Amino acid sequence: MKINADFSRRAVVAGDQYQWCASPQQGVERVMLDRLGEEKARATSIVRYAPSSHFPRHQHPGGEEILVLSGTFSDEDGHYPAGWYLRNPPGSSHQPFSDQGATIFVKLWQMDAADNCQARIDTRDPTSWQQGDGREICALYSGFGEQVNLQRLAAGERLFHTPLQGAELLVLEGELVSDAHTFCQGSWIRLPAGEYPEFIAGPLGVTLYLKIGRLGKTTLGF
Structure with missing residues (x-):
């Protein structure tokens, strides 16, 4: 799958023109902003968790970057309300969920293999x-x-x-x-x-x- 895959060109997805599609996990849907690959992909997305939804434990061989836009996003390490920035390095894994629902901005498979930075930053502070x-x-x-x-x-x-x-x-x-x-x-x-x-x-x-x-x-x- 290729979405906005030509990085030599400008790409725009307007905030009032989102096209939501289902993910493999019930209660979790996404807007694909750019993507190279299928379910294992270099991808940038807006992901929306319905209340009481979750994703099974999975690894991020290429790393994961998250900015919580609304609600509260959670995993086994903690609960992250809107404004939190999370950076999980290549080789990390987690089991995300949201009790109240959440919308997050997510980037996958875009880190250098040697990048071992893990970050948890409250941007509302x-x-x-x-x-x-x-x-x-x-x-x-x-x-x-x-x-x-x-x-x-x-x-x-x-x-x-x-x-x-x-x-x-x-x-x-x-x-x-x-x-x-x-x-x-x-x-x-x-x-x-x-x-x-x-x-x-x-x-x-x-x-x-x-x-x-x-x-x-x-x-x-x-």
């Missing part, structure tokens, strides 16, 4: 945020050719000031504007290398997830 480059930044990960963070921009502020080697973002709150397009909450955008001066925060500002670098790479060569 004010101490997780720092001022930098004229905006607020919550650093999540840096290493192996990628940087991941959350950013808060004031209205009208430009997102990118230098050329990119590729970037991926998810609008969490507010709006992001690019030329005549307005990207609302939930919008996902993947950008190839280049310059993107047109991206600015909307009239109420914007909060977004941002990953720079390592796009298209995987440990398994899908």
